[in-house]
C-alpha cells in the first residue's frame with residue numbers, strides 16, 4: 001500500500017478528546033470549536049484559493065483533505081491571514097481588556113511587519129496609512145467592501161459574548177474600520193458576530209437564519225443568498241457571505257459545510273474560514289473531523305484553543321463591561 005499524505009493524515013493518531021470538566025458551560029466548547037473551525041476552513045480552503053470549481057474537480061475530484069499547496073505553496077496544516085489576523089486581534093483584545101481601535105491597528109501593523117504569507121490589498125493600503133497618520137480609522141469608502149474585516153470577527157464575537165448588541169456593534173467597528181470602513185462590510189461583520197453568539201448560546205439554526213441572515217438580506221438586498229448557487233465567490237464581502245450562508249444553511253454537518261463551500265473555489269480560504277467558524281459554533285468539537293484537527297499545525301491549534309477560552313472567560317468576568325471607546 002502506498003502511504004500517501006492522505007492516508008497518513010487519515011490514520012494519524014488523535015488524542016482522545018476529554019469530556020468537558022463538570023460545570024464547564026457548553027458555550028465554552030462551542031467557542032473553541034468555532035476558533036478551530038476558522039483555522040481548519042482556512043487551511044483546507046487555501047489549497048484551492050483562486051481556482052474555479054471546474055479546475056478543482058479536475059485536479060482534486062472533491063477537495064476534502066488538508067494537504068497544503070495552492071498558490072501560496074503552504075505546508076499542510078498551515079493557515080493564512082484569515083486566522084493569523086484573528087489571533088493578532090484576539091491577543092490585542094486580551095491585552096487591552098476590550099476592543100480598542102488603536103490597539104487593534106497596532107496589532108495588525110505588527111502582524112504586517114512580521115511578513116504574513118498573504119495580505120489583502122485593502123488591509124495593506126489602510127495599514128500603511130495608519131503607519132503614516134496614526135489614525136486607526138480608515139476613511140469611509142464605498143469601494144472597501146472586501147471580506148478582510150469579516151474574516152477576523154471571531155475574537156470580537158467571543159469577547160462580547162453576553163453583551164448588548166449595541167456594544168458588539170461598537171466593538172466591531174473599532175477593529176473593522178482600521179482597514180474596512182464600509183457599510184456592507186459592517187453589515188456582514190455584525191451578522192456574523194450575532195450568528196456566532198446565537199449558535200454558542202445553543203439557538204436553533206432555523207431561528208438564527210431568520211433572525212440574522214434573512215434580516216441582513218432584507219436590510220441589504222445584495223446579500224440575498226437563496227436564488228442562484230454562488231460559485232467562484234470573490235473577495236467582495238457580498239459574494240463571500242452569499243456562498244457561506246448558502247453552504248451553512250443547506251448542510252447538516254461541519255464536514256459537509258466546509259467541503260461544499262471550499263469546492264466552490266474563488267476566495268476559498270476565506271469562505272472556508274468563515275463557514276468553519278459558524279459550523280464550529282453550531283456543531284461543537286464533536287462535529288469536527290479528527291483527520292482535519294490532526295492535520296492542523298500544532299501551534300495554531302493551541303493558540304486557537306487558548307484564545308477562545310480566554311476571550312470567553314474575559315467576557316464572563318465583565319458582565320457589565322463595554323469595550324473601551326476609541
Ligand code: MN
Pocket residue numbers: 080081082118269270
Ligand atoms: Mn487568507
Ligand code: MN
Pocket residue numbers: 049267268269270
Ligand atoms: Mn482569501
